[in-house]
Amino acid sequence: GESVGLHLPTLSVQEGDNSIINCAYSNSASDYFIWYKQESGKGPQFIIDIRSNMDKRQGQRVTVLLNKTVKHLSLQIAATQPGDSAVYFCAESSNTGKLIFGQGTTLQVKP
Amino acid sequence: NAGVMQNPRHLVRRRGQEARLRCSPMKGHSHVYWYRQLPEEGLKFMVYLQKENIIDESGMPKERFSAEFPKEGPSILRIQQVVRGDSAAYFCASSPRQATNEKLFFGSGTQLSVL
Numbered sequence: 226g227e228s229v230g231l232h233l234p235t236l237s238v239q240e241g242d243n244s245i246i247n248c249a250y251s252n253s254a255s256d257y258f259i260w261y262k263q264e265s266g267k268g269p270q271f272i273i274d275i276r277s278n279m280d281k282r283q284g285q286r287v288t289v290l291l292n293k294t295v296k297h298l299s300l301q302i303a304a305t306q307p308g309d310s311a312v313y314f315c316a317e318s319s320n321t322g323k324l325i326f327g328q329g330t331t332l333q334v335k336p
Numbered sequence: 337n338a339g340v341m342q343n344p345r346h347l348v349r350r351r352g353q354e355a356r357l358r359c360s361p362m363k364g365h366s367h368v369y370w371y372r373q374l375p376e377e378g379l380k381f382m383v384y385l386q387k388e389n390i391i392d393e394s395g396m397p398k399e400r401f402s403a404e405f406p407k408e409g410p411s412i413l414r415i416q417q418v419v420r421g422d423s424a425a426y427f428c429a430s431s432p433r434q435a436t437n438e439k440l441f442f443g444s445g446t447q448l449s450v451l
Contacts, residue, residue: 261442268442271440324381326371
């Protein structure tokens, strides 16, 4: 069945360093992917998305990379800040119109 | 433009009681999704609704759970005869179109605690 998984449950980085959060997906037919950020006690917040006809997309301090060959998605955060500390989820859109979420990676930023 | 509004923010119920969770989508959004999140876990899809229609309820438990999105008013997720295992955060999300290629906007969630 469909599943989205993350390689590492927790990532700890030094403030100012770059962060890379990885995600593997299993449905090769998925054509839309999203990264969400969830802070404690809050709902998921949209960060960036990418469609399958692209392999890279950049936002403000964030970049998403999509490798369809190995079904891998990554989120890169440049110059990580304390405010980036949160749980990050990747999600893929199914053909039935719902998003399927992975387990999440906790990003801890050390001052 | 207000975001997705969920209430109550926290809901405490005793075993056997009913829980009603409400969700008002963003203005102009006619697609609503409900997700459940257990501590330290990801969001699990429950149900997808459009106005007056259930489109996909493949994630809903077969018993005790129901959802609606009437023509007027908020979407309601209803849990009858709650059990301790129903304790979780329930998130609602909305979109203007089907989420096949559309990001979802999430509310702040309802934290359900069953005593």
